[in-house]
Amino acid sequence: MNTIPDMTAADIDEVVARAQKASPLVGVADNETRARWLEHVAAALEAQAPSLIEIAQEETHLPPARLEGEVARTTGQLRMFAQVVREGSYLEAIIDSADPNVTPPQPALHRMLVPLGPVAVYAASNFPFAFSVAGGDTASALGVGCPVVVKAHPSHPRLAQATGAVVTEALRQAGAPEGIFGLVAGHDAGIALVEHPGITAASFTGSLDGGRALFDRAAARPIPIPFYGELASINPVVVTAAADSDRGEELAAGLAQSFQLGIGQFCTKPGLVFVPQRSRIEALLPDHLKPAPHAMLSDSIGTAFKKRTSSYANIPGVELVADVHAAVKGGPSASIFAVSARDFAANSQALSAEVFGPTTVLVGYGNDQELYDALRLIPGSLTGTVHAQPDDAIDELVHILAQRSGRVLFGGWPTGVAVTWAQHHGGPYPSTTSIHTSVGATAVRRFQRPIVYQDAPDAALPPALRRSNPWGIPRRIDGQLRLAG
Amino acid sequence: MNTIPDMTAADIDEVVARAQKASPLVGVADNETRARWLEHVAAALEAQAPSLIEIAQEETHLPPARLEGEVARTTGQLRMFAQVVREGSYLEAIIDSADPNVTPPQPALHRMLVPLGPVAVYAASNFPFAFSVAGGDTASALGVGCPVVVKAHPSHPRLAQATGAVVTEALRQAGAPEGIFGLVAGHDAGIALVEHPGITAASFTGSLDGGRALFDRAAARPIPIPFYGELASINPVVVTAAADSDRGEELAAGLAQSFQLGIGQFCTKPGLVFVPQRSRIEALLPDHLKPAPHAMLSDSIGTAFKKRTSSYANIPGVELVADVHAAVKGGPSASIFAVSARDFAANSQALSAEVFGPTTVLVGYGNDQELYDALRLIPGSLTGTVHAQPDDAIDELVHILAQRSGRVLFGGWPTGVAVTWAQHHGGPYPSTTSIHTSVGATAVRRFQRPIVYQDAPDAALPPALRRSNPWGIPRRIDGQLRLAG
Numbered sequence: 001m002n003t004i005p006d007m008t009a010a011d012i013d014e015v016v017a018r019a020q021k022a023s024p025l026v027g028v029a030d031n032e033t034r035a036r037w038l039e040h041v042a043a044a045l046e047a048q049a050p051s052l053i054e055i056a057q058e059e060t061h062l063p064p065a066r067l068e069g070e071v072a073r074t075t076g077q078l079r080m081f082a083q084v085v086r087e088g089s090y091l092e093a094i095i096d097s098a099d100p101n102v103t104p105p106q107p108a109l110h111r112m113l114v115p116l117g118p119v120a121v122y123a124a125s126n127f128p129f130a131f132s133v134a135g136g137d138t139a140s141a142l143g144v145g146c147p148v149v150v151k152a153h154p155s156h157p158r159l160a161q162a163t164g165a166v167v168t169e170a171l172r173q174a175g176a177p178e179g180i181f182g183l184v185a186g187h188d189a190g191i192a193l194v195e196h197p198g199i200t201a202a203s204f205t206g207s208l209d210g211g212r213a214l215f216d217r218a219a220a221r222p223i224p225i226p227f228y229g230e231l232a233s234i235n236p237v238v239v240t241a242a243a244d245s246d247r248g249e250e251l252a253a254g255l256a257q258s259f260q261l262g263i264g265q266f267c268t269k270p271g272l273v274f275v276p277q278r279s280r281i282e283a284l285l286p287d288h289l290k291p292a293p294h295a296m297l298s299d300s301i302g303t304a305f306k307k308r309t310s311s312y313a314n315i316p317g318v319e320l321v322a323d324v325h326a327a328v329k330g331g332p333s334a335s336i337f338a339v340s341a342r343d344f345a346a347n348s349q350a351l352s353a354e355v356f357g358p359t360t361v362l363v364g365y366g367n368d369q370e371l372y373d374a375l376r377l378i379p380g381s382l383t384g385t386v387h388a389q390p391d392d393a394i395d396e397l398v399h400i401l402a403q404r405s406g407r408v409l410f411g412g413w414p415t416g417v418a419v420t421w422a423q424h425h426g427g428p429y430p431s432t433t434s435i436h437t438s439v440g441a442t443a444v445r446r447f448q449r450p451i452v453y454q455d456a457p458d459a460a461l462p463p464a465l466r467r468s469n470p471w472g473i474p475r476r477i478d479g480q481l482r483l484a485g
Numbered sequence: 486m487n488t489i490p491d492m493t494a495a496d497i498d499e500v501v502a503r504a505q506k507a508s509p510l511v512g513v514a515d516n517e518t519r520a521r522w523l524e525h526v527a528a529a530l531e532a533q534a535p536s537l538i539e540i541a542q543e544e545t546h547l548p549p550a551r552l553e554g555e556v557a558r559t560t561g562q563l564r565m566f567a568q569v570v571r572e573g574s575y576l577e578a579i580i581d582s583a584d585p586n587v588t589p590p591q592p593a594l595h596r597m598l599v600p601l602g603p604v605a606v607y608a609a610s611n612f613p614f615a616f617s618v619a620g621g622d623t624a625s626a627l628g629v630g631c632p633v634v635v636k637a638h639p640s641h642p643r644l645a646q647a648t649g650a651v652v653t654e655a656l657r658q659a660g661a662p663e664g665i666f667g668l669v670a671g672h673d674a675g676i677a678l679v680e681h682p683g684i685t686a687a688s689f690t691g692s693l694d695g696g697r698a699l700f701d702r703a704a705a706r707p708i709p710i711p712f713y714g715e716l717a718s719i720n721p722v723v724v725t726a727a728a729d730s731d732r733g734e735e736l737a738a739g740l741a742q743s744f745q746l747g748i749g750q751f752c753t754k755p756g757l758v759f760v761p762q763r764s765r766i767e768a769l770l771p772d773h774l775k776p777a778p779h780a781m782l783s784d785s786i787g788t789a790f791k792k793r794t795s796s797y798a799n800i801p802g803v804e805l806v807a808d809v810h811a812a813v814k815g816g817p818s819a820s821i822f823a824v825s826a827r828d829f830a831a832n833s834q835a836l837s838a839e840v841f842g843p844t845t846v847l848v849g850y851g852n853d854q855e856l857y858d859a860l861r862l863i864p865g866s867l868t869g870t871v872h873a874q875p876d877d878a879i880d881e882l883v884h885i886l887a888q889r890s891g892r893v894l895f896g897g898w899p900t901g902v903a904v905t906w907a908q909h910h911g912g913p914y915p916s917t918t919s920i921h922t923s924v925g926a927t928a929v930r931r932f933q934r935p936i937v938y939q940d941a942p943d944a945a946l947p948p949a950l951r952r953s954n955p956w957g958i959p960r961r962i963d964g965q966l967r968l969a970g
Contacts, residue, residue, distance in 0.1 A: 024884070089966060092927070094907040107897060109907035111927075114887070116920070219704035223865075223914045380708075398945060399509070402599070402936055409939040412592060421964050422579035422594035424937040429708045435601070435934040442577070442596075442935065449920040450927065451887055452909040454894040460883060474966050479906050481574060481959050481968060 006186030016198040018179030019118035019147035025177035027115045027145040030463065031471055035082035037174045038143055042078040044170035045071060045134060045163075052162055056128045059156040061295040066262060067129070074129040077136050077419045081143040084421075084441045088473025088484065090144065090448075091464050095477045098455070107455045110465040113448035115145035117200035120193045122214070123153040123160065124205035125297045126265045126356075131438075132156070133163040133183065136419070137203040137228075140443040142180070146200075151193055152185040153206075155298040160185070194218050194227070201226045201447055203438065205267070208232040208354070208430050215433050228446050229433040230426065232354040233382040234271040235414045236375060236404075238397055241276040242389035248280025251387055255281065255360070256288030258413035260334055263292045264358035265301070268383055268414040271355060274371055277340070277364040285336055285362070286322035292331040292358055305332050305357035312361075315350055317343025321362070334358035341365040341374045348377035372400060380428025381405040383414035404428060406437070491671030501683040503664030504603035504632035510662040512600045512630040515948065516956055520567035522659045523628055527563040529655035530556060530619060530648075537647055541613045544641040546780040551747060552614070559614040562621050562904045566628040569906075569926045573958025573969065575629065575933075576949050580962045583940070592940045595950040598933035600630035602685035605678045607699065608638040608645060609690035610782045611750045611841075617641070618648040618668065621904070622688040622713075625928040627665065631685075636678055637670040638691075640783040645670070679703050679712070686711045686932055688923065690752070693717040693839070693915050700918050713931050714918040715911065717839040718867040719756040720899045721860060721889075723882055726761040727874035733765025736872055740766065740845070741773030743898035745819055748777045749843035750786070753868055753899040756840060759856055762825070762849040770821055770847070771807035777816040777843055790817050790842035797846075800835055802828025806847065819843035826850040826859045833862035857885060865913025866890040868899035889913060891922070 007015075029037075045052070053067045060067075084090055091112045098108040119141040124131035131137070133150050141148045152160035164183035171180055184193060194202050194214050202218055202225060204211050211229040218227035239251060259270050275281050296302040312318045323335035337359065344351055344363045351361060365371040375397075384401030386409070388394045401408050406427030417425050423440030426432040436446045453461055463470045472484045492500075514522075530537070538552045545552075569575055576597045583593040604626040609616035616622070618635050626633045637645035649668035656665055669678060679687050679699050687703055687710060689696050696714040703712035724736060744755050760766050781787040797803045808820035822844065829836055829848045836846060850856040860882075869886030871894070873879045886893050891912030902910050908925030911917040921931045938946055948955045957969045 083964075087964075089961075094927075096903070096905040096907040104901055104903075106903050106905065107894075109903065109905060111907040111909050111925075215709070216704070219701070219709075224700070224704075224918060226920060394945070406935065407937045407939055408941070409592075410941045410945060412940055416589055418581070418589075418591050418594065420581045420591065420594060421961055422581040422596035422937055424596055424935040426935065428934075433709060435711060437935060440596075442579075449913075450891065450909040450911065450922060452892045452907055454892055455897055456893070456895045460879070460895065476574075476906055479568075479572075481966075483966060483968065 007184050007189040009192055012184055012189055012192045012196060015149055015182035015184055016118060016196050019149050019182055020198045022147045022177040022179035023117050026147050026180050029145060031085050031088055034143055034145060035085045037171055037176050038078045038082040038139055040174035041134060041167055041170045042075040044166050045075050048166050052159065052166070055159045055162055056156065059159050060128050060297050062128070062262070063294060070127060070129045073419065074134055077130065078134070078139045080419055080441065081139045081444065084444060085143045088464070088471055090444050091473060092450070093464050093473060093475040095465065095475060097478050109452050109454055110456060110461055111450055111452040112462065112464050114451050116447050116449055117146060118198055119146045119148050119447055120199045120202040121148055121150045122190065122202065122204035122206065123150055125153045125155040125301065126262070126267070128156045128159050131205045133160050134167050136439055136443060141447045144444045144447050146447045147180045149182040149184060149193060149199070151190045152183055157185060190214070191217065195221060197223065199225060201228070203228040203446065205230045205438065211433070226446065227433055228436060228438060230267060230438050231430045231433065233267050233427065233431040234352050234354055234378060235268055235381050235383045235385070236272045236274065236378055236401065237270045237385040238274045238371065238375070238387065238401070239276070239279070239281060240388040240392045240394070242392055243387040244276050244279045244281055246389055249284055252281045252284035253288055254413055256285060258415045259360040260290055260358045261415045263294065263296065263332060265297055265356055266415050268417060270360055270385065270414055272352065272361050272363055272378065274363045274365055274374065277366055279364065282321065282338060282362050282364070289322050289324045289334050289336060291324050292326035292328070292334055294328055295331045296357065301356060302330065302332055305355065308355045309335055309357070309359050312337050315347045332357050336360060336362065338362040338364065341370040344374050345377060348374070352378050372396060375400045375404070378404055380431045382425060382427045382431045383407045383409060385409040385412070385414055387411060406431065492669050492674040494677055497669055497674055497677045497681060500634055500667035500669055501603060501681050504634055504667055505683045507632045507662040507664030508602050511632050511665050514630060516570050516573055519628055519630060520570045522656055522661045523563045523567040523624055525659035526619060526652055526655045527560040529651050530560050533651050537644065537651070540644045540647055541641065544644050545613050545782050547613070547747070548779060555612060555614045558904065559619055562615065563619070563624045565904055565926065566624045566929065569929060570628045573949070573956055575929050576958060577935070578949050578958060578960040580950065580960060582963050594937050594939055595941060595946055596935055596937040597947065597949050599936050601932050601934055602631060603683055604631045604633050604932055605684045605687040606633055606635045607675065607687065607689035607691065608635055610638045610640040610786065611747070611752070613641045613644050616690045618645050619652050621924055621928060626932045629929045629932050631932045632665045634667040634669060634678060634684070636675045637668055642670060675699070676702065680706060682708065684710060686713070688713040688931065690715045690923065696918070711931065712918055713921060713923060715752060715923050716915045716918065718752050718912065718916040719837050719839055719863060720753055720866050720868045720870070721757045721759065721863055721886065722755045722870040723759045723856065723860070723872065723886070724761070724764070724766060725873040725877045725879070727877055728872040729761050729764045729766055731874055734769055737766045737769035738773055739898055741770055743900045744845040745775055745843045746900045748779065748781065748817060750782055750841055751900050753902060755845055755870065755899055757837065757846050757848055757863065759848045759850055759859065762851055764849065767806065767823060767847050767849070774807050774809045774819050774821060776809050776812035777819055778812050780813060780816045781842065786841060787815065787817055790840065793840045794820055794842070794844050797822050800832045817842050821845060821847065823847040823849060826855040829859050830862060833859070837863050857881060860885045860889070863889055865916045867910060867912045867916045868892045868894060870894040870897070870899055872896060891916065
């Protein structure tokens with residue numbers, strides 16, 4: 001397998017220096033221009049999709065249909081951010097007129113958000129398109145005017161390089177400033193990047209250990225920078241007794257589909273499922289266990305999965321309900337474990353740690369109090385799901401899940417994260433390290449900071465703040481929100 | 486001088502536990518209820534202002550007129566946040582309707598911001614009302630539904646306690662949940678607070694060293710929390726040759742007023758003033774130097790000021806232009822220093838560090854390039870100010886200042902921070918540690934996190950997201966921003 005050569009400190013300096021040089025030019029481009037850059041990248045990815053997917057398949061073992069879907073998600077995401085940028089609310093323009101009659105006199109204040117500067121994006125392994133080189137972090141940073149330096153994920157180096165070439169060429173053809181996009185590779189390069197004085201923010205999707213190590217370095221810099229990490233999530237699901245009794249079959253099928261989707265390599269995989277004791281789901285779920293149709297993303301991920309599921313045997317009260325070997329040599333065994341809510345409570349830390357791969361743990365609860373007590377032991381998650389019947393009283397349940405997660409689902413399954421205006425993909429630590437999202441329109445807020453101009457002449461203001469509102473964006477004027485135009 | 490007794494770890498546990506218990510009740514209160522809590526606190530502070538000001542004067546040496554103004558600022562701030570909460574945009578409500586016809590089908594998503602939970606507020610010394618116990622951090626956290634635990638500043642312990650009692654009683658009378666507000670004191674208590682697992686965010690206004698130490702602890706927690714620190718700012722001011730020549734007299738008077746306001750104890754004090762070589766300002770400024778009319782906020786602040794200004798004598802090229810003894814025993818000498826842009830460049834780090842007190846440094850530049858080069862050496866500041874004539878070309882100047890600060894002033898002086906919708910009081914590190922503001926309507930964003938409800942029945946949603954929009958707040962629905970009602 002070819003790899004991008006690991007980069008030296010001097011290489012990193014050069015890539016970041018180019019990003020810094022591009023930064024004022026990228027930042028000053030108007031909404032329409034930046035939106036078009038994103039659309040150019042989307043079109044170029046579509047044009048090159050067949051060859052990119054071929055490389056992706058070789059490097060990640062993911063099947064073509066899944067990769068085709070992911071390219072569509074990625075191009076759709078780029079186009080959504082183009083729309084977000086055009087719409088203009090993301091600038092959060094606020095104008096307060098001068099008032100000489102108050103004490104002290106109030107100056108004219110014109111506020112908006114401006115780009116932070118060069119952003120480091122750490123690509124993920126499990127979405128080689130949508131959370132990698134041209135993924136949501138890159139799209140949201142470019143969209144708001146930040147140059148991007150991507151740290152390639154070592155599990156798909158050739159794809160990273162090929163995608164990087166497509167992005168670079170698309171941006172060049174669209175007339176974007178040289179240096180707006182760069183790509184670096186190598187473990188040491190990743191560390192040098194987050195510590196580089198020219199980098200103003202970093203985003204990351206990956207493991208708890210790797211993410212926390214980078215977070216710590218970002219915070220320990222002489223000038224600390226925000227580190228937006230999406231690290232680990234167990235994604236609890238709760239099934240009420242009535243739901244289990246009335247819809248056990250449907251729920252078992254749905255759960256099996258969700259935790260084995262992409263052979264369990266999703267950060268939103270349901271890893272803990274709270275079911276009534278002696279549930280229909282537990283009885284039915286083994287029938288839906290499927291041999292993994294392909295290998296895991298990388299050998300090291302496969303090894304870690306095997307180690308983690310083996311370690312369950314050492315946790316008192318945890319039993320293996322069923323497992324099945326993979327359909328391909330070297331692929332992971334899919335498995336289902338079960339534990340009582342009491343035994344879960346005694347070992348909640350070990351059982352609440354994310355396990356990346358096709359396995360899930362059923363936690364059998366005897367009554368509501370046992371359920372609530374167990375849920376309160378779970379660390380922060382991206383999602384929390386309730387399956388209930390219309391007559392169930394679920395207020396307390398929803399409250400507990402909302403305190404511990406960023407997305408609360410009423411029915412359905414947490415895998416699948418719609419890329420829309422309202423989406424929030426984030427949650428209390430360790431699911432993410434910040435109060436912002438990495439998916440959806442508001443992801444752009446991570447790469448902006450406010451600035452206010454006091455008593456500036458109209459001509460000295462950025463267009464978004466001028467009296468004539470030339471970009472036609474929504475603004476708040478003297479406390480009143482005004483729609484575009 | 487009486488002090489609040491330092492608190493033990495057990496005391497801190499108790500105060501935080503009460504805040505945690507209050508948290509769900511505070512968070513679920515509606516906009517109108519929370520707005521009224523703030524208004525109750527404002528009214529109570531007004532009613533108790535005479536006695537509070539008396540204590541404040543004894544403890545801080547600040548004159549009554551200044552303290553009266555500050556109480557008005559504080560109550561005005563509480564009422565502004567009440568309006569912000571009532572208006573409802575701060576909830577950032579976004580609704581995406583379900584769409585079963587896309588692939589994959591899009592679920593219904595209802596997003597809003599929710600309170601983080603108990604917030605630690607570290608009171609500042611220099612605004613014993615507006616940035617202390619009942620200041621902007623407390624108001625913005627309470628307003629969005631977070632209980633607050635204030636760490637009292639040791640320089641005004643009796644005022645902290647008296648203000649805390651007024652706030653506690655006002656909230657009680659307004660029917661707010663018990664535990665919504667707490668007060669702790671002592672150096673060790675401050676450290677225990679930021680490390681307490683029940684605290685979800687911290688805000689701080691104070692010194693670089695103290696703030697960075699707390700920031701480091703917040704980041705190093707097993708579960709890191711956001712730390713919103715406002716630490717140190719030099720607030721560069723640039724005067725063009727034409728402005729110096731045409732308005733030197735007015736500018737010298739304005740500068741003198743600004744850097745000596747409150748005897749220089751403001752985070753927005755202009756600490757570096759870039760003037761043409763042999764400027765009129767430098768010639769005229771000494772005439773405006775005034776004996777400090779009162780002592781500094783505390784003995785330790787007075788000692789630090791003396792030490793810092795004395796250290797200027799050791800910096801090559803720095804000369805004392807003028808100084809004058811205080812009008813009161815123990816008060817600080819006011820002073821003016823000057824240095825050439827070249828000597829500044831050689832010692833920019835020492836000369837760019839905030840000095841809290843009545844002194845400023847004039848930096849004489851020979852030409853624009855020297856000026857720009859010098860400005861590029863300055864660390865992040867809260868503000869950057871330009872004094873120019875209409876014909877001056879200032880684009881590059883404004884660009885440089887905008888990169889290094891959060892508020893760019895066209896004329897005027899940085900002291901004085903209007904509390905309005907558009908205000909931004911924050912800037913690149915070390916002026917602040919985050920991408921958010923501590924003054925103005927958007928300060929509330931620091932204490933909120935997003936949550937999204939997927940496919941929730943209307944009745945299960947918080948009122949802000951229900952179909953009928955019972956709170957009448959602005960929301961974005963299917964991508965379209967809709968005004969209130």
